[in-house]
Amino acid sequence: MATVIPRTVGESLFWSYANLAMAFTGDRHDKPKYQQIDYIVRNKLYYGLLRGTHQIATFLKDEMEKLDASDACCYCGSQSYLTLDHLIPQFKGGKHSADNLVVACRSCNSSKNALDLMEWMAKKKKFPPLRLLRRYLKLAIQYCVENGLMDVMLEPREGARPKLASLFDDLDKNSISERSEGASPAWPFAIGLIPHRFPDPVDLVARVPTADDCDI
Numbered sequence: 001m002a003t004v005i006p007r008t009v010g011e012s013l014f015w016s017y018a019n020l021a022m023a024f025t026g027d028r029h030d031k032p033k034y035q036q037i038d039y040i041v042r043n044k045l046y047y048g049l050l051r052g053t054h055q056i057a058t059f060l061k062d063e064m065e066k067l068d069a070s071d072a073c074c075y076c077g078s079q080s081y082l083t084l085d086h087l088i089p090q091f092k093g094g095k096h097s098a099d100n101l102v103v104a105c106r107s108c109n110s111s112k113n114a115l116d117l118m119e120w121m122a123k124k125k126k127f128p129p130l131r132l133l134r135r136y137l138k139l140a141i142q143y144c145v146e147n148g149l150m151d152v153m154l155e156p157r158e159g160a161r162p163k164l165a166s167l168f169d170d171l172d173k174n175s176i177s178e179r180s181e182g183a184s185p186a187w188p189f190a191i192g193l194i195p196h197r198f199p200d201p202v203d204l205v206a207r208v209p210t211a212d213d214c215d216i
């Protein structure tokens with residue numbers, strides 16, 4: 001299947017969410033590259049979300065995992081000086097709700113500061129942990145649905161070269177300094193940093209805490 005180039009905010013979020021499902025599936029089989037079944041999972045979910053035959057999952061799984069891992073920082077695993085961090089900062093419009101709160105050590109909380117998850121990862125030039133990205137995408141989709149923003153047209157991403165570009169081009173090309181001038185304050189999350197391409201499974205292993213129970 002040809003790579004999808006999302007045209008709207010909703011397509012961007014759904015495409016990322018579907019790729020996330022593919023990444024979770026790909027991580028299960030311990031093969032370095034995605035398999036046919038992984039692409040089928042992604043495509044079925046993406047077009048199902050567009051047609052309304054599939055739905056974004058609730059935060060139940062995210063919250064259960066948060067409880068299970070509440071003794072460690074969700075970003076680095078440290079068990080020292082734990083705090084609560086808003087995945088999407090409150091001053092940007094992130095809610096003070098359980099869905100938006102994660103456990104973070106003081107060091108990560110301080111480093112992340114006023115950035116949201118994707119902005120912070122872009123600054124560190126790292127792909128976000130899958131489970132955090134799952135929560136982040138759910139929050140972003142929830143916000144856009146509630147505020148009628150899913151059909152807003154996206155500005156084309158500069159130099160969209162899906163087959164040639166590196167996995168992290170999206171992050172690199174939308175660095176915070178480059179984005180700050182044109183960023184709309186209306187978005188509480190980093191719409192320009194929503195990942196449309198994901199690392200191969202071989203590069204995801206270290207980023208998925210456990211191999212079990214890792215679906216969308």
Ligand SMILES: [Zn+2]
Pocket residue numbers: 073074075076077078104105106107108109
């Ligand atoms: Zn930490």
